Amino acid sequence: MxxxxxxxxxxxxxxxxxxxxxxxxxxxxxxxxxxxxxxxxxxxxxxxxxxxxxxxxxxxxxxxxxxxxxxxxxxxxxxxxxxxxxxxxxxxxxxxxxxxxxxxxxxxxxxxxxxxxxxKDAEKRQGADLSHNRTKRYLLKEGIPVPFLVDLGVQTPQGKVVASRYDKFRQINRFLEFIADVLPALPTDRPVHIVDFGCGKSYLTFALYYYLHELQGRSLRVTGLDRKADVIAACNGLAQKYGYEGLRFLQGEIADYEQDGPVDLVVTLHACDTATDYALYQAMK
Ligand SMILES: C[S@@+](CC[C@H](N)C(=O)[O-])C[C@H]1O[C@@H](n2cnc3c(N)ncnc32)[C@H](O)[C@@H]1O
Structure with missing residues (x-):
């Protein structure tokens, strides 16, 4: 035994x-x-x-x-x-x-x-099995701790990706690749405003802000919106903790969102029921 x-x-x-x-x-x-x-x-x-x-x-x-x-x-x-x-x-x-x-x-x-x-080929196996050998190309790198990824349990404080959260790490990086692709279409003569409808726990919203503001040094505002008050309060707490002044979270319905100035990019991922329809409608507006 x-x-x-x-x-x-x-x-x-x-x-x-x-x-x-x-x-x-x-x-x-x-x-x-x-x-x-x-x-x-x-x-x-x-x-x-x-x-x-x-x-x-x-x-x-x-x-x-x-x-x-x-x-x-x-x-x-x-x-x-x-x-x-x-x-x-x-x-x-x-x-x-x-x-x-x-x-x-x-x-x-x-x-x-x-x-x-x-x-013997532990590193090769890790690349092949967990990330289809894409580890080196990720926009957020393994081994470099990112505060929100540590707090949300995706990375250890040393920056190692927690094995059971590797899918989340990969999803966040894939999402950032989409953002990187549309960057050239965003204005550079003023801060851009990005809205994330149905942001939930906001892995992607934090990733967006971190990538564009902390890594790329771009001036921007990011608004995450969700109907869940407790989740929004927790996200605002984290944004404050990291000193992310351009990142805010609002509680409300997507259909009721009222913009305060031009919105340059709308993102919405995995929203449920009619949420995507309302997000598209708001984006068109
Ligand atoms: C599946 S989660 C996705 C969270 C996040 N976008 C992601 O990909 O990790 C969907 C979120 O959308 C929110 N949601 C759904 N319908 C909504 C609506 N009509 N207005 C505001 N939030 C909504 C839910 O509260 C939930 O947090």
Whole structure:
């Protein structure tokens, strides 16, 4: 049990891609402890890191013949539950991490054989698997911490992209590429005004401001608008914290937005129901 726990302690972090526990095999006689017990029975379990409210958790997906059940555990809960579960019910674990992996075989009698592998081409794998080799071309670079990305849980304070938030990091960068493409069409003789309708938690609105103002040094105003008062209050708090004077957030309906001066660019992403229609209507106006 201790060997498996030590291994889980080492591999359960934000560099984990996936852990698969498989090969169901009943091994009675192993004592059940009082820790967290996983959904039973399962043919296979998969584990991946998950960031929830800034806390790193591990999602265990348990597959039986026709269904999948998901449970989110802390690292400590996951170590206890998975080590015991493997020894009682499974014969192998495959672990794939960014830089290293491991495999564990458990014999019928419970003997544990462990093999570790370090990926020699770890960097290449990371590029290929997580970002289709586009890491170097991103407008916001991995390794350079951006305050809002750290606060929103996409980067660590050291600038490392949290594995479970890589899709968000890629989405933000892709969005900035669209912005970079339309930049030549925006006026340069006065501050531009950009409005983001249905900005939500405002990953993209902050990215826009950071990219254009902090990185490009452009003079601009950015307005994020959303109907959710609590989200808007949190976003205004963050903008104030970073000293982003040209960035403000308004609470309201897109249909009711009243412009205070010319708007040069309207963005709206993933807005729901009729929100996109109203955003298009406002953009036309
Ligand atoms: C799916 S979220 C997208 C957030 C953000 N644009 C993004 O891509 O990450 C959609 C947001 O639009 C807001 N929304 C939807 N309809 C709206 C409306 N008619 N007026 C204002 N906000 C609206 C919701 O409150 C929600 O925060």
């Amino acid at each position: 201790e060997e498996i726990k030590t291994l889980l302690e080492e591999y359960l972090n934000d560099s984990l891609y996936q852990m698969v526990i498989s090969g169901p095999c009943a091994r009675e006689g192993k004592k059940e402890t009082k820790g967290h017990s996983l959904h039973q029975p399962a043919q296979k379990r998969k584990v991946r890191p998950l960031l929830q409210k800034n806390e790193l958790l591990f999602q265990v997906s348990s597959y039986d013949k026709s269904q999948v059940f998901h449970e989110n555990l802390t690292k400590e809960e996951a170590i206890e539950a998975l080590a015991e579960d493997t020894l009682r019910h499974f014969s192998q674990i495959q672990i794939e991490g960014k830089e290293k992996g491991a495999s564990v075989l458990v014999s019928k009698k419970g003997k544990v054989t462990l093999k570790r592998k370090i990926h």
